[in-house]
Amino acid sequence: MSAAWTIDSVGAALAAKRISARELASDFYKRIGERNAELNAYLTLSEERAYAQADRMDALVTAGKPLPAMAGVPIAVKDVISTRGVRTTCGSKILEDYIPPYDATAVERLEAAGAVILGKTNCDEFAMGSSNENSAYGAVRNPEAMDRVPGGSSGGSAAAVAAGLAVAALGTDTGGSIRQPGSFCGIPAMMGSYGRVSRYGLIAFASSLDRIGPFATNARDVAAVLGVIAGRDANDSTSTTAPVPDYRAAMERPVKGLRVGIPKEYFGEGMDDEVRKKIEAGIEVLKRLGCELREIHMAHTDYAIATYYIIATAEASSNLARYDGVRYGLRVGDDSLLAMYRKTRGAGFGAEVKRRIVLGTYVLSAGYYDAYYLKGQKVRALIGQDFRDAFRKVDVIVTPTSPVPPFKLGERTDDPLQMYLADIYTVTGSLAGVPGMSVPCGKICGKLPVGLQIFGPAFGEAKVLQLAHAFEQAGGGSV
Amino acid sequence: MKITRTDVERVAELAYLDLSEAELEMYRTQIDEILEYIGKLNELDTTGVEPMAQVLADDQSADATLREDVVVPCNVARDILKQAPDPEAPYFRVPKVIER
Numbered sequence: 001m002s003a004a005w006t007i008d009s010v011g012a013a014l015a016a017k018r019i020s021a022r023e024l025a026s027d028f029y030k031r032i033g034e035r036n037a038e039l040n041a042y043l044t045l046s047e048e049r050a051y052a053q054a055d056r057m058d059a060l061v062t063a064g065k066p067l068p069a070m071a072g073v074p075i076a077v078k079d080v081i082s083t084r085g086v087r088t089t090c091g092s093k094i095l096e097d098y099i100p101p102y103d104a105t106a107v108e109r110l111e112a113a114g115a116v117i118l119g120k121t122n123c124d125e126f127a128m129g130s131s132n133e134n135s136a137y138g139a140v141r142n143p144e145a146m147d148r149v150p151g152g153s154s155g156g157s158a159a160a161v162a163a164g165l166a167v168a169a170l171g172t173d174t175g176g177s178i179r180q181p182g183s184f185c186g187i188p189a190m191m192g193s194y195g196r197v198s199r200y201g202l203i204a205f206a207s208s209l210d211r212i213g214p215f216a217t218n219a220r221d222v223a224a225v226l227g228v229i230a231g232r233d234a235n236d237s238t239s240t241t242a243p244v245p246d247y248r249a250a251m252e253r254p255v256k257g258l259r260v261g262i263p264k265e266y267f268g269e270g271m272d273d274e275v276r277k278k279i280e281a282g283i284e285v286l287k288r289l290g291c292e293l294r295e296i297h298m299a300h301t302d303y304a305i306a307t308y309y310i311i312a313t314a315e316a317s318s319n320l321a322r323y324d325g326v327r328y329g330l331r332v333g334d335d336s337l338l339a340m341y342r343k344t345r346g347a348g349f350g351a352e353v354k355r356r357i358v359l360g361t362y363v364l365s366a367g368y369y370d371a372y373y374l375k376g377q378k379v380r381a382l383i384g385q386d387f388r389d390a391f392r393k394v395d396v397i398v399t400p401t402s403p404v405p406p407f408k409l410g411e412r413t414d415d416p417l418q419m420y421l422a423d424i425y426t427v428t429g430s431l432a433g434v435p436g437m438s439v440p441c442g443k444i445c446g447k448l449p450v451g452l453q454i455f456g457p458a459f460g461e462a463k464v465l466q467l468a469h470a471f472e473q474a475g476g477g478s479v
Numbered sequence: 480m481k482i483t484r485t486d487v488e489r490v491a492e493l494a495y496l497d498l499s500e501a502e503l504e505m506y507r508t509q510i511d512e513i514l515e516y517i518g519k520l521n522e523l524d525t526t527g528v529e530p531m532a533q534v535l536a537d538d539q540s541a542d543a544t545l546r547e548d549v550v551v552p553c554n555v556a557r558d559i560l561k562q563a564p565d566p567e568a569p570y571f572r573v574p575k576v577i578e579r
Contacts, residue, residue: 101558194534208533234546238535306517317494324495326571331564337574338495346497354496358487358506359513361494375520377530382523384531416509417516433534 005167007073007221014061014072021054021061021072025116028074032118032165040140041150041159043079045119046086050074053116070228071114076166078157079120080127081212082201083107086117090203091125091135091153094323094330094348104201105236106170106212106229113228118166121156125350126320127172127205129153130180130422133413134352141409144186144449148406151181154215158185161215168216168225172202174209175308176401176426179438182215183401183451186440186477188468189215190222193458194433195240197226198233206315209308209430219439219468223247226461242459250462255470256290258463261394265301266425271403278450279400281479282441282471286398289470294394298386301428303379308427309420310363310376316353317360323348355416380431387432391457396467399425401438401451425453435461439468440477452476481514482507 005024013019019027029047036042057072077083080090082100089095103111111117124134132140132155142150143163150159154171158181161169171178173191182189191213202212214225230244262283267276287293325331325344332343349357363372390397403424412419429436435458438451452471456464471477487507491498498506560566565573 098562101555101562237545238533300523303520303523306520309513310517321494325564326573327559328562329564333574335574337576340574341495342497345495346499349496351502354498354502355506355509357494357496358490358498359510361490362482362486362510362514365490365493372517374530375525377532378525378528379520379523381528381531382525384534417512420513 006218007070007167007224010073010167011067011071014057015067017061021057021116022051024072025050025054025074025118028118028165035163035165038141038146039143039159039163040138041121041156041163041165042076042119043089043122043137043156044087046083046117049086050116050118053111057114057116068112068114069224070110073115073167074118075110075115076118076121076157076160076169077107078123078154078169078171080123080172080203080205081107081170082203083117083120086120088120088203089137090127091123091137092348092350092353093136094344095328096330098328100201102201104212105198105233107201109229110170110225121154121160121169123156124153125353126203126316127153127174127177128316128352128356130176130419131407131412132156132181133409134350136350139409142185142406144443145406145447147408148448149184149409151184151406153177155181157215158182158187158189161185161217162187168214168221170212170229171215173211173213173430174206175312175430176423178213178215179401179426179436179451179453180423182438184406184449186443186449187215187217188219188222188437188439188472189213190226190437190464191435192226192230192461193435195238196435196459196461197229198236198239200233200235204319206312207319208315209312219251219465219472220248222437222468223251223465240459245462247462247465251465251469253466255467258291258396258467259394260286260291260293260467261296261390261397262293263296263298263301263390263397263399265298266399270421270424271400272405274444275400275403275405275450278442278444278479279452282452282476283398285471285474285476285479289474291467296390296394296397298390298428300379300382300386304383304428304431305420305424307376307379307383308423308431309359310372311380311431313356313360314364314373315360317357317364320353320357352416383428384432387429387434387455387457396463397455399453399455401425401453405444405448405450429455434458435464437464437468439471442477442479480511481518482511
């Protein structure tokens with residue numbers, strides 16, 4: 001039942017009084033009750049808040065008033081996004097009992113549009129990870145293959161939508177954390193341009209990279225959610241004043257003649273053969289749709305991981321300084337203030353977070369700043385230039401989302417560098433600030449999902465969605 | 480070797496982070512490997528390249544997006560203090576910093 005719900009079908013069912021928003025929320029909670037123990041996708045359920053919102057929507061139906069765009073749509077929210085009155089842990093022990101006093105702008109806008117927030121989803125601690133195995137609250141299982149990871153860091157959001165435990169979800173993407181779990185769980189997932197969606201209320205990991213974006217079961221629903229959460233917010237000075245287009249209208253345009261760049265550098269060694277076959281089959285679909293394919297070069301692709309792990313960890317070491325046991329979160333007591341800081345942070349942060357704080361502090365420290373941080377910022381500029389140059393020749397860029405299919409739980413936890421290298425195709429777009437989306441592109445042996453990634457130029461979300469929608473309609477999801 | 484055990488201890492001190500003996504050694508080995516990998520950036524000549532500190536759209540500069548600095552009601556002090564590990568309204572209490 002619920003796996004079949006879309007934003008449109010929820011709206012139609014409510015308007016026709018076939019189901020109430022309260023009944024719908026209740027159905028989803030029932031399903032969550034049945035599946036969550038094995039999946040571990042949700043960390044906290046916000047039933048009181050969800051039913052209050054559902055009742056507001058039902059009152060509109062009863063009064064015969066027009067329903068807002070997302071009326072009654074059950075949504076899951078990644079646990080790094082603040083929700084007023086609802087526990088927000090960031091997947092960390094250091095925020096185990098933290099209850100935000102305010103809502104993130106994206107959450108506020110979704111609720112204003114009628115959406116019902118079901119709860120908060122599991123994720124890698126402070127969004128640092130590619131498998132969801134860095135959560136202090138246990139790993140999430142991939143609903144498509146229960147012995148595999150759902151990807152990360154927004155693994156809970158991806159798993160919840162893929163398993164039919166939410167119609168859509170919010171995730172966050174800093175180096176691939178929306179697109180890669182979307183790919184691993186076989187659903188479309190999008191990060192808009194940097195500045196397209198307000199970060200207000202998103203608990204910061206790396207502020208020049210962090211973005212909030214949607215997961216859904218189809219490209220039109222991704223577009224609908226993005227349309228609701230996008231737009232200028234006075235509380236985030238990096239949010240853009242550029243108007244938000246009608247994505248759903250724009251994505252219906254035909255893609256015949258669309259210039260699609262295929263960067264050679266994204267098809268090199270390290271790429272799984274079965275993934276390659278699926279992506280090649282996906283590219284055949286684009287040809288059939290009449291897209292004009294062009295081989296392009298993005299010369300600095302191979303330097304993106306090194307650049308990303310300097311910049312992201314440097315920003316993280318600064319952002320995570322706020323967890324000091326004074327104003328919120330865990331405190332491990334001591335008679336001395338400095339010892340209290342050290343003990344609190346040592347006990348509250350998990351292994352990956354500590355690793356990144358140490359690395360980030362190192363690359364910013366006296367004597368190393370120029371060699372690492374400044375060098376990283378310069379190479380970041382070169383990567384950004386690669387994208388600007390490419391978008392002078394093509395409308396969109398198509399690549400694999402991940403070089404590998406979903407891997408087994410526990411398979412990669414011992415080697416952090418190998419885990420980082422799995423982000424090779426996603427971090428480039430993160431550094432450049434451009435929009436990126438992963439769309440389903442078949443399953444290996446009918447089981448392990450593969451994702452096709454589409455990059456657009458800055459604020460070219462409509463073009464990305466246009467191609468994603470055409471690809472989906474042409475059967476790209478089952479190549 | 481790019482990073483020594485002393486380096487890790489120094490950085491952990493800068494970051495106010497208690498690390499166990501086992502963690503110190505594990506992070507030294509892993510971060511050494513990561514820094515070795517990061518060293519590949521030195522293959523690139525970045526002379527004259529402006530460092531990119533922030534992504535800003537072509538149509539906006541940082542100061543174009545700053546709002547008016549006006550006071551707005553923000554009555555959340557009580558909710559905020561409720562989250563503190565050791566509150567004493569209207570203060571956050573911490574271990575003694577200055578000796579009398």
